[in-house]
Amino acid sequence: MELTVVKERKNKQAEERSEKNVVYRTKNLNLWYGEHHALKNIDLDIYENEVTAIIGPSGCGKSTYIKTLNRMIELVPNVRTSGEITYRGRNIFDKSYRVEELRTQVGMVFQKPNPFPKSIYDNVAYGPRIHGIRDKKILDEIVERSLRGAAIWDEVKDRLHTNAYGLSGGQQQRLCIARCLAIEPDVILMDEPTSALDPISTLKVEELVQELKKNYSIIIVTHNMQQAARISDKTAFFLNGEVVEYNDTDKLFSNPDDKRTEDYITGRFG
Amino acid sequence: MEKLIDKQRVVQYMDGRLLRNNVLKFLFFLATLFGLIVLVVLLYRIFTQAIGWLNVDFLNNFPSRRPENAGIKAGLVGSLWLMVIVAPVSLILGVGTAIYLEEYAKKSRFTDFIQTNISNLAGVPSIVFGLLGLTIFVRELNLGRSILAAGLTMSLLVLPVIVVAAQEAIRAVPNQLREASYGMGATKWQTIYRIVLPAAIPGILTGSILALSRAIGETAPLVVLGIPTFLAYLPQGILDTFTVMPMQIYNWTSRPQADFQNVAAAGIVVLLVVLIFMNSIAIFIRNKFQKRY
Numbered sequence: 312m313e314l315t316v317v318k319e320r321k322n323k324q325a326e327e328r329s330e331k332n333v334v335y336r337t338k339n340l341n342l343w344y345g346e347h348h349a350l351k352n353i354d355l356d357i358y359e360n361e362v363t364a365i366i367g368p369s370g371c372g373k374s375t376y377i378k379t380l381n382r383m384i385e386l387v388p389n390v391r392t393s394g395e396i397t398y399r400g401r402n403i404f405d406k407s408y409r410v411e412e413l414r415t416q417v418g419m420v421f422q423k424p425n426p427f428p429k430s431i432y433d434n435v436a437y438g439p440r441i442h443g444i445r446d447k448k449i450l451d452e453i454v455e456r457s458l459r460g461a462a463i464w465d466e467v468k469d470r471l472h473t474n475a476y477g478l479s480g481g482q483q484q485r486l487c488i489a490r491c492l493a494i495e496p497d498v499i500l501m502d503e504p505t506s507a508l509d510p511i512s513t514l515k516v517e518e519l520v521q522e523l524k525k526n527y528s529i530i531i532v533t534h535n536m537q538q539a540a541r542i543s544d545k546t547a548f549f550l551n552g553e554v555v556e557y558n559d560t561d562k563l564f565s566n567p568d569d570k571r572t573e574d575y576i577t578g579r580f581g
Numbered sequence: 582m583e584k585l586i587d588k589q590r591v592v593q594y595m596d597g598r599l600l601r602n603n604v605l606k607f608l609f610f611l612a613t614l615f616g617l618i619v620l621v622v623l624l625y626r627i628f629t630q631a632i633g634w635l636n637v638d639f640l641n642n643f644p645s646r647r648p649e650n651a652g653i654k655a656g657l658v659g660s661l662w663l664m665v666i667v668a669p670v671s672l673i674l675g676v677g678t679a680i681y682l683e684e685y686a687k688k689s690r691f692t693d694f695i696q697t698n699i700s701n702l703a704g705v706p707s708i709v710f711g712l713l714g715l716t717i718f719v720r721e722l723n724l725g726r727s728i729l730a731a732g733l734t735m736s737l738l739v740l741p742v743i744v745v746a747a748q749e750a751i752r753a754v755p756n757q758l759r760e761a762s763y764g765m766g767a768t769k770w771q772t773i774y775r776i777v778l779p780a781a782i783p784g785i786l787t788g789s790i791l792a793l794s795r796a797i798g799e800t801a802p803l804v805v806l807g808i809p810t811f812l813a814y815l816p817q818g819i820l821d822t823f824t825v826m827p828m829q830i831y832n833w834t835s836r837p838q839a840d841f842q843n844v845a846a847a848g849i850v851v852l853l854v855v856l857i858f859m860n861s862i863a864i865f866i867r868n869k870f871q872k873r874y
Contacts, residue, residue, distance in 0.1 A: 386759075441767045
């Protein structure tokens with residue numbers, strides 16, 4: 312009798328602990344673009360301080376899913392969702408959940424580097440400024456720390472006040488990562504961040520992701536399976552709007568549970 | 582493999598298509614030349630007529646019965662006064678409307694309806710706006726034939742053009758910049774104010790200045806409002822009556838004395854200089870601030 316109580320308590324503790332480590336919990340998420348059913352019954356837990364990769368062929372819904380996590384998808388007209396995504400225990404679709412608040416916690420890096428047509432400094436300071444930080448000293452410190460965090464400080468420290476458009480594509484993307492770090496987020500969403508970059512810049516961003524996961528939870532959509540295998544801890548394989556398999560990356564790439572996953576990662580389709 | 586294209590025919594056809602290319606190039610050049618020649622003739626006539634009449638006195642004198650004493654002062658100052666009303670009113674209303682339609686309004690039948698009507702309004706004859714101004718501003722609101730009434734009428738006239746120009750400028754700002762801003766938790770207004778407007782301002786200003794130069798050259802609505810053409814004093818405030826350059830020129834051209842044709846030509850030169858000045862500001866802004874993505 313007592314033993315079961317202890318066991319139950321232990322179970323509960325374990326559950327609480329795992330609850331703590333879950334950043335995002337997706338339950339039965341469905342999403343439609345007009346009539347098109349783009350995401351079907353997605354169930355996915357995303358854990359703290361891990362890199363979660365989302366792979367799958369074009370049009371499988373992986374970008375849609377990551378954009379749903381910070382409700383960026385709402386910028387697309389005629390989008391409907393059902394089901395639930397909780398971020399740190401709160402349903403992000405709740406009416407009372409202010410989307411600006413969510414996006415302050417969840418930063419995003421986009422497919423194409425999209426710096427603002429402003430100076431490097433102003434790009435990084437943009438986030439803190441919109442959140443009301445005016446103190447020049449604090450801003451200076453945030454800018455330096457963020458640029459260091461994105462491993463681009465040494466390249467740009469002498470030209471902080473020149474236009475960001477003068478940087479190369481790879482530098483621009485790392486600047487965008489720095490801009491994202493400047494709001495001190497909890498999670499970083501990356502939507503194919505290296506697809507517009509050359510191999511060397513890609514390598515730099517990948518190394519950066521490894522470094523960043525110590526402090527952030529990262530969700531990365533990628534077309535590149537080798538990339539997913541190299542940098543992620545967990546991988547979700549999306550196909551036609553469904554999660555076919557979600558597993559530890561090592562397991563998914565070496566010994567997948569699902570035949571379709573195996574076909575995809577061995578290049579039989581996609 | 583048997584060839585499907587007969588090289589012989591290709592060679593035969595070559596001369597013909599090169600010839601057509603050159604003929605059309607020549608036709609298009611003629612079309613350009615035609616407009617250019619007419620413009621040069623017009624400018625030549627005006628300038629030869631105006632020369633000798635255009636001097637400091639002309640800029641400093643009020644209209645007069647005697648051509649040698651007539652001047653454009655009342656019209657020039659009146660046109661500037663008109664801009665004092667038209668520029669802020671049409672810019673604020675126009676850019677505000679454009680921001681609402683492009684950034685805030687969800688696409689619906691209602692916004693489609695507004696959109697279509699704005700485009701249609703841009704094509705409504707200016708005299709109709711004059712009638713509207715006469716009914717509403719001059720009579721209903723009892724503003725009289727004042728700068729304010731005329732300014733508001735002119736604002737309505739150029740508003741659709743400014744709205745459309747501002748909408749196009751705002752639409753040209755890449756969406757990925759908005760996404761980046763929203764992605765960091767910025768509100769819509771912060772995104773508009775810090776990202777969209779700075780990028781769209783060159784386009785908005787260029788379109789607006791061109792619209793304003795239309796307002797400065799427009800006569801018909803003011804004729805309907807009953808703006809006088811013979812004023813020997815300057816307005817002191819926006820509720821005073823006034824006259825503008827095109828009205829003054831119109832008046833001079835309808836005088837029987839031959840010399841008044843020369844006075845009118847001098848007035849046209851002044852009006853053209855003001856217009857060219859405004860257009861060069863527009864070009865300057867476009868070149869200086871234009872952003873490429």
